[in-house]
Amino acid sequence: MAVIAPTDFKKRLDRRKWEGRAFYVLCLLAIIVALGMLAVLLIYIGMKGWSHVNWGFISSFPSRHPDEAGIKSALLGSVYLVIIAGLVSFVLGVGAAVYLEEYAGRNRFARIAQINIANLAGVPSIVYGILGLEIFVRSMHLGKSLLAGGFTLALLILPIIIIASQEAIRAVPPSIREGGYALGASRWQTIWHLVLPQAFSGILTGVILSMSRAIGETAPLIVIGALTFVPFTPDGPLSRFSALPIQIFNWTSRPQAGFQEAAAAGIIVLLILLLSMNALAVLLRSKLEIRS
Amino acid sequence: MDEQANGDGRPPILRPRNQHIWHRLPSERIIAVLLFLCAGISILTTIGIVAFLVWEAAQFFGAVNFLDFITGTKWTPLFSSKHFGVLALVAGTVQTAIGAMIVALPLGLLSAVFMSEYAPNRIRRLVKPVLEVLAGIPTIVYGFFALLFITPLLRDVSGGISVFNGLSASIVMGIMILPMVSSLSEDAMRAVPRSLREGAYALGATKLEVATRVVIPAALSGIVASFILAMSRAIGETMIVTIAAGQNPNFTLNPLVPIETMTAFIVQVSQGDSPTGTIEFKTIFAVALTLFAFTLLMNLLSQYLVGRFREVYE
Numbered sequence: 001m002a003v004i005a006p007t008d009f010k011k012r013l014d015r016r017k018w019e020g021r022a023f024y025v026l027c028l029l030a031i032i033v034a035l036g037m038l039a040v041l042l043i044y045i046g047m048k049g050w051s052h053v054n055w056g057f058i059s060s061f062p063s064r065h066p067d068e069a070g071i072k073s074a075l076l077g078s079v080y081l082v083i084i085a086g087l088v089s090f091v092l093g094v095g096a097a098v099y100l101e102e103y104a105g106r107n108r109f110a111r112i113a114q115i116n117i118a119n120l121a122g123v124p125s126i127v128y129g130i131l132g133l134e135i136f137v138r139s140m141h142l143g144k145s146l147l148a149g150g151f152t153l154a155l156l157i158l159p160i161i162i163i164a165s166q167e168a169i170r171a172v173p174p175s176i177r178e179g180g181y182a183l184g185a186s187r188w189q190t191i192w193h194l195v196l197p198q199a200f201s202g203i204l205t206g207v208i209l210s211m212s213r214a215i216g217e218t219a220p221l222i223v224i225g226a227l228t229f230v231p232f233t234p235d236g237p238l239s240r241f242s243a244l245p246i247q248i249f250n251w252t253s254r255p256q257a258g259f260q261e262a263a264a265a266g267i268i269v270l271l272i273l274l275l276s277m278n279a280l281a282v283l284l285r286s287k288l289e290i291r292s
Numbered sequence: 293m294d295e296q297a298n299g300d301g302r303p304p305i306l307r308p309r310n311q312h313i314w315h316r317l318p319s320e321r322i323i324a325v326l327l328f329l330c331a332g333i334s335i336l337t338t339i340g341i342v343a344f345l346v347w348e349a350a351q352f353f354g355a356v357n358f359l360d361f362i363t364g365t366k367w368t369p370l371f372s373s374k375h376f377g378v379l380a381l382v383a384g385t386v387q388t389a390i391g392a393m394i395v396a397l398p399l400g401l402l403s404a405v406f407m408s409e410y411a412p413n414r415i416r417r418l419v420k421p422v423l424e425v426l427a428g429i430p431t432i433v434y435g436f437f438a439l440l441f442i443t444p445l446l447r448d449v450s451g452g453i454s455v456f457n458g459l460s461a462s463i464v465m466g467i468m469i470l471p472m473v474s475s476l477s478e479d480a481m482r483a484v485p486r487s488l489r490e491g492a493y494a495l496g497a498t499k500l501e502v503a504t505r506v507v508i509p510a511a512l513s514g515i516v517a518s519f520i521l522a523m524s525r526a527i528g529e530t531m532i533v534t535i536a537a538g539q540n541p542n543f544t545l546n547p548l549v550p551i552e553t554m555t556a557f558i559v560q561v562s563q564g565d566s567p568t569g570t571i572e573f574k575t576i577f578a579v580a581l582t583l584f585a586f587t588l589l590m591n592l593l594s595q596y597l598v599g600r601f602r603e604v605y606e
Contacts, residue, residue, distance in 0.1 A: 020498040027410060030402035031419065034474070037467045038426050044441050045433070095330025103324055104331070115595075117334050122521070122591035123584065124528025126555050127341060129562075130580050134344040138568075155337055162334065188323045216430025219530035219555065223562045223576075245432040245531075252436045252535055260440060267433050274428065 045271075049264025057265055061231040062247065066258025071266055073230040074247035077146065078215055078273075080234060081243055084150025085157060086211045092154070093161030094196075094203055100162070101169045102191055121159040128156045129223030137224060144225035147237040152220050157210035164206025168199035201285050208281040212274050218245035244270050345584060348577035355571050361578065367541035367552075369575045370564070376575065378582055380541040384551035385583075388458050388465060388533050389526040391547055395466025396522055400473025401515070407474070408481035409503050420475070427471040435535030438464035443536060452548060456538030459547035465532050469522040476521065480514025481507050517594040524590035528583065530555035554583045 004012070060070025096113075104110035132152025142148040172195050180190035196203075221243050228250040230242040244266060251263035353361070356376045364377020403423070407416050443460040447453050484507050492502045508515065538550030539560050552560070558576045566572040 016498050016501070020500040023500040023503070024410060027402045027406035030399045031406050034399055034403055034423060034426070034467070034470055035419070038422065040441075041429075041433075041437050044437065048440075092330045092333050095327045096334060099324075099327035099331040103327060109331075113331050113335055116338050118595060119588065119591050120334060120337060122524055122528075122587060123341065124530070124555065124587055126528070126530045126558055127345075127580055127584050130558070130576065131337070131341050131344060134348075135340060158334060158337070186317065186320055188320055212428065216432065218430070218432045219534075219559060222559050225562070245430060248432050248436065249531065249535070252432075252439060263436055267436060270430065271433070274430070278428070 042271075045264050045267050049261055049266075049268045052261045052265035053268050057262075058269065062229055062242075066251075066256060066262050069251075069259070069262050071244060071247055071269060073233055074242045074244045074266070075269065076233050077226075077230070077241040078244040080146050080237075081150045081153055081221075081241070082211050082215045084147065084237070085153035085214045086207060088151060088154035089158045089161050089210070090207050093158050093207070094165050096158075096162045097165035097169055097203075098191060098196075101166055102187070102195070117159045117162050121163070124219075125156055125217055126219040126223060128152055129220030131155065132220060132224050143238060144227075144240055145238040146234055146241045149221055149224050149226060149241060149243070150237075152224055153214040153217060156217065156220060157214050160210040160213065161203075161206055164210070165199070165203045168202025168206065169195060171202065172198045205281045205285045208277055208284070212277040212281075215273060215277070216245055216270065218243075218249055221246055222249070244273075341584065345577055345581040348574055349581045352571065352574040352578045355574075356578075365543035367543075367557075369572050370561075370566070374571075376578075377543070378554075378579065380543040381552060381554045381557055381579060382582070383543050383545060384458065384533075384537065384541065385527055385553040385555070385586075387545050387547060387551065388462050388537060388553055389523055391458060391462025392465035392469055392526040392529075393519070393523055395463055396470045396473050396526075397519065399466070400470045400518075400522070401477055403470070403474040404477035404481060404515075405503050405508075408478045409499060409507065420478075423471045423474060426467065427475075429468070431468065431529060431531040432535075434464045434468050435531040438532055438536035450548075454538070454548065454550050456536065456540070456550040457548050458533075458537050458551050461533045461537040462547060464536065465526050465529055468529070468532070469525050472522045472525060473518050476518030477511070477515045480511035480518070483514070484510040513597050517598045520590050520594040520597070524587045524594070527590070528555065528587050530559060534559045554579045558583075 057070050058075065059072055060068060061072050062074070063069040100110055100113060104113070129152060132148060132155065136142045136148035136151050137144055140148075142151075176194050176198060177190050180194045185193070226246045227240055227242045228246055230240070234241050248263045248266040248270065251259040251266065254260070361376050361378050363379065364375060365379045365383075366375035366377045367380035368375045407420065411419065438460045442463055443453075443455060443457065446457070446460055447455075453459065488506055488510060489502050492506045497505070533553040534556040537553060537556065539552050539556060540550040541552040541557065542549060544551065557579055561573060561576045
C-alpha cells in the first residue's frame, strides 16, 4: 500500500472535511425545500381563498355566479360519504383484522390475505372507482348514489383500516388472552371483553385517519358519477350527490378568477376538516391511553 | 391449550384447543364464520378488480386489435376516426412519473439522510410529522396548486410552455411523493445498526463517507423499495395530471406541451357523455387494466426487494 505524504494527507483531509460540510448543507437544503413547498402551498391557498370563506359560502348551494356559489350540498355529500365509508369499513376492517390475528394463525389463507391486503393498499384509487361503478352502481343497481360512493370509498380505505387494526390487536399482550382463557372465557368472549377494549384506541385512530384519507378522494367519485352541480341536499342514501373535492375540481377547471377563489375557499374548508379529524385522532388516542 | 410457534420471533400465542366445550357453541362458530367473511372481502375485492377489468377489457379487445392497442402511438377513441394506441397515454404517464421521481428522489433521499444522520432527535420529532402532512394533503389540492401557482411561474420563466404541461404536474407530484421516499428511506437507514457507523468513524471516516458508503449501501433494499412504491404511486396518481397536464394524448416525452396520462383519460371519459355500452366507454377498462398491471408489478417488485435483500443484523 502506498503511503501518503503528510502534506498530501492534510490536503485530502481538508477536502474531505469540506465535502462533508457541503453535503450537510445539501441535506439541510433538501429538507428546507420540502418544508418550504408546504408553506408556499398553504400560504398561496390561504391568500387566494380566505376572503371567500364565510357562513354564506358554507350554507349556499352552488351557483353560476362565483360570488354566490357555496358548498352546502358538496359539504353535506362529503360528510355522508365519509360516515358511510367509515362505518362500513370499520365493521369489515376490524372483523378481518380479528380473524387474521386471532383465528387464522399462520395458515395459507392468512398468508394470501396478508399479501393481498398489502397489494390492495397500492392499487390506484381510480381503479377502485371503476370497481365501484361495476359492482355498486351497475351490478347492485344502487345508481350513482351516496350509498354507492360510500361503499366504494369503504373498499378503498379497508386495507388501511385492516393494517392499523391488526397492529393494535397485536400490541395487546398474550397474557391478557391467557387470563381470559384461564377464567373459562370462550375465544370470542376473550376477544370482545378483553382484547378489543385494549386495542380500541389504536383501531379508532386508524379509522379516523383513513376517513380523513377518504374525504379528500376525488378520482373514484368522478368515475362513480358524482355530480358537479347539486342544488339540493341529499334526501336519502340513494340520492345523487356531490362532494367537496368534486366541487373544488369543477371550480378549478373554470377559467373565471372568481371560481378559482371559490375553489381555494373550498380547499381551506377541506383542509380544516382534515386537520380536525387528525387532531381528533391524536386526542382520542392520548385520552384513551391515559384511561386504560 | 396448544402452543403455536410463530416463527417470527414473537412469543407463542396460546390458543384453546378445538375440542374444548365452548368451541361447539353455535354462537362461537357463527362469529368465526362472520369474521372469516370479513377477511374474505379483501380477497373478493382483488378478485373483483381483476375479474371486472379483464371481462370488460376482453369485450373491448373483441372490437380492437390487441397488438394495435399495445403498439399504437395514436390515441383518438373519442373522435370519429378512432385510433387505439395506448402508448400515447403510457408515454404521458411515464413522462410525468419520471419527472416526479427526478424531483422526489434527490430531495427525499437527502431529507432522509438529514433526518437519520444529522438531525438531533428534537428536530427530527418536529420535522417528521410536518413532512407527513405533505403526504396527507388531498391530490385535488395539489392539482389546484400545480395549475394556478406552478404553471404561471413556469410560464413567466419561459413563454414557450403551454398552459397544460407535464412539467408542472411532475414538479407538484414530486412534492407529493417526497414524504413517501423520505420516510420509508429513513426507516431503512435507522434500521442500520450503530456499530456499523461507529466502525467507520473509528477508521476516520467523515459523516459524508459514513452516510454514502456505509449507511446507504446497507439500507439500499429499503431505499429502492421506497423509490418503487413512490413511482407506483405517481403512475396511479390522477387529479394532479388531470388538472395540470391536459387532455391531449401526445406520444412525446416533451414536458412542455399538453399530454394525457392513463388516469386522466379515465376521468375524461367518466366525465363525458359516452353511453356505458359503447366502445368509447369500454376503453377505460382496457386503460385501467394496463394501469393496474403497471402498479401491481411495481408493488410486487418492491415487496420482493424488501423481503429478498433485507440485510439482517444481530
